[in-house]
Amino acid sequence: MNNKLFTFLDPLLGYIDNGRFFREPFRWLYVIFAVLNLLFPIFILAKVIEMDFFKYAEGKLILAFILLFIILCAGAWGSYLLWMNRKNKLKEAIQEENEFIAIPVVSHLTQTMGEWLGLYIGVIGTLCSVVIAIFAANEIRYILPIPSGMFFLMPIYGFLIVVFARLLAELYRALAVIANNTRKLTKTEAKAEAKLEDIEDIEEI
Template identity: 45%
Template sequence: MESKFFTFVRPYLDYIDSGRFFRQPFCWLYSVLAVLNLLFPLIVLAQSCRLGVFHAGGKVVIAFIIAFLVLALGGWISFQIWWNRKNRIMQSSKQGDDFIAIPVFSDFIQTAGEWAGTWIAVVGGLLSLLLSLILGDDMFLMNRALGFGFLDFSFMGIVLFPIYGFLIVIVARVVAEVYRALAAIANNTKKS
């Protein structure tokens, strides 16, 4: 029975089976995350202006400007990570593969780990260094103004944040490679 009544859903199923059903939304997600990372420093700036950071005194204002520049750098690096990886996700699986969702999700895990680890290492390490030098004991005020009151940007953070970031990148990469290897083994075993 090849009537339209029984086969009208076939194009949809073919779209799912081709892998584009999984790859295209993740490509859009990567684009949205890239843009959000560009907007984040501006949101912090707006929030800080609303909280009156620029009325807090010279040392705090200078520290905030430096912190904003570090956040802008982190936002730009993060934008580039998500934007550059969005093109790679479209090649994460090939036509004819049976296991097409695993490589896409694996790529997301890897990219999210690269983003989080880089953000923590770069922004955390630089903020710890610069704010410790400028603010000293007044750093708690800056942390609260930036919305990072739960973090300890001290001299210890200069060492720990880059280590944390590195470990996050490594763990995410290992997890992603395990998933990718499982999908590759499964796809190659089926063809044998």
């Protein structure tokens, strides 16, 4: 009975130590992000309908919104595929024999968030800006007094976001690899020293 009293937390602690405690919730988090991306265009459409946009807007603005909605749907589907693809690869980022587990998970999330944000700003943002510039340049000018040329810098912004997010993620990953390899090397040296001591003891006998 005393043994059970002192060891009943062992299964939970083992679940944490082998990485599943970090990996499984993050996999579900990736699924949630993927589903939210699919629902985003529907949310936008519902808001536009609620505002009676189609009743009062001009024909060219309605056409512009239809094109924007198609772009958003394409971006939502691409984002869904991105999050689901990275969810499937999350398991590869965590090895059960590694002691440092949280760092690779955070690194993987950082990289994925950067890829997703870069996709939206660099691709979806650029396409939406082109549609707005063509169909609603005069209307948007009064709402956002920003030079139209600024919108076409979005591909550069998106690319830089992906690059710097990947850089940050690789720095995290490098720290984890160095720490895990150092730990393994220390264990290997300890085992080698123990074997050497055993050999010396046998020779003394």
